[in-house]
Amino acid sequence: MKLETFPKTVFLTGATGVLGGSILKDLLQSTSSHIYCLARGNDLANCRERVRAILHVYDSNGALEAEFLSRVTVLRGDVTQDRLGLSASTFAELQSHTNLTIHAAANTSLLHKYQRLEPINVQGTGRVIEFCLGTAEKNLVYVSTFTVMGDKTFDNSVRFQETDYDLGQGFEYMNYQRSKFRAEAMVREAKERGLKWRIFRPGQIYGDSITGAYPHSETQATGLFYDLFKTAMDTRVMPESYIHYDVVPVDYVSRGIIALSAGADNFFDVYHLTNPDAKTFAQVMGLLREIGYAIDLLPEEVYKQKLQRGEITKHGKPYMSTMLKAFNLWYFTSKISFYDSATTDCEYTRSKLEKLGVTCAPINRKLIETYVDAGIREGYFPSPTHSDSYNATRTQAVFSANLPIEQGCLI
Ligand SMILES: NC(=O)c1ccc[n+]([C@@H]2O[C@H](COP(=O)([O-])OP(=O)(O)OC[C@H]3O[C@@H](n4cnc5c(N)ncnc54)[C@H](OP(=O)(O)O)[C@@H]3O)[C@@H](O)[C@H]2O)c1
Known part of the structure; x- marks a missing residue:
């Protein structure tokens, strides 16, 4: 069944990524929206092929191929460039069509220096905010992360809630966390300028819960959580650890984002898309x-x-x-x-999604x-x-x- 109230035209960044590909699949499956995808590539044909390849990972029998052909427009661009790397006319036309912007593009490396992450994760988010402020609805879905809790991640007295943001946390450990925290701040601050946002903080994203599909070779970044499993299998040792280890299926994250972006009554809400079945x-x-x-x-x-x-x-x-x-x-x-x-609390999100028929394996x-x-x-x-x-x-x-x-x- 299609979500009839879903915005008619969606602008999606990060469609060639683990999560963006699954969001695209679910948008094609459960809405009637036209989707504009911003992608990087050598030329437009290559960008289109890259988006299609990721979709194919999650839609391996090609059931959505016809929908892809009729409802997806791929644009070659880059969030680090002015006007997102689009021509002035394409940028303006895209703004005039877009009812909802979903910003999932990021550099997700947990190991890079801040200088390498900042142009994409912080300045890139700034450009997407400016783009969105130029649309009629100013409606933004921003994909953040539960790790914006920074160094509080390793403080077992913390239970990080959806309503939490600035706990006075530091970011000495991972520059990625710092960049996402800064980007989330920019999204929040843009409320004053009329931006209507919803923030989603996924946990550690694994593959599709039914098929197991995960784009190992199609994405540019190494999936660190998969690499952890492989390292454990190959070396047969791991450190004894009782950290909250999240394993959240990508389909729960993408379906959750779409279900909670359909209405107009929940702007300025934050959601934790971690697995409600918390494990160590x-x-x-x-x-x-x-x-x-x-x-x-x-x-x-x-x-x-x-x-x-x-x-x-x-x-x-x-x-x-x-x-x-x-x-x-x-x-x-x-x-x-x-x-x-620390533990990430997701009870608020879980109960909202349960009412919308979205549950997590x-x-x-x-x-x-x-x-x-x-x-x-x-x-x-x-x-x-x-x-x-x-x-x-x-x-x-x-x-x-x-x-x-x-x-x-x-x-
Ligand atoms: N994976 C997780 O476990 C996890 C957990 C919490 C939050 N998140 C958040 O979820 C979002 C999606 O993550 P993911 O796992 O799907 O990441 P991913 O697989 O690494 O994909 C990142 C996406 O961003 C795009 N991108 C990177 N730099 C770009 C640029 N300069 N211009 C335009 N697009 C650019 C990539 O395009 P290319 O293919 O061209 O590189 C790709 O489509 C991110 O915001 C991330 O912070 C992820």
């Missing part, structure tokens, strides 16, 4: 163990020593991954402990197995080391992944 890191690693991956949780100090000595290995050889680079940076430069953390073996299965099919994850328990449920998982029967039988 140790519990999530336990689910990977249940599936058949031998992963030991080592006391944090022991893990750090092994990391420092280059003793995190695969088949006896030193291992390197984005996740290990991140651990090195965070343990030895930022001096963070991952033993425990819980973090259980079924969900993690869906992701593992999809990752193995793509050659991204290794097979489990103890395959007994895995094989017992694997057939089920393959069929639940919506594969054509013939393909399922071959596996």
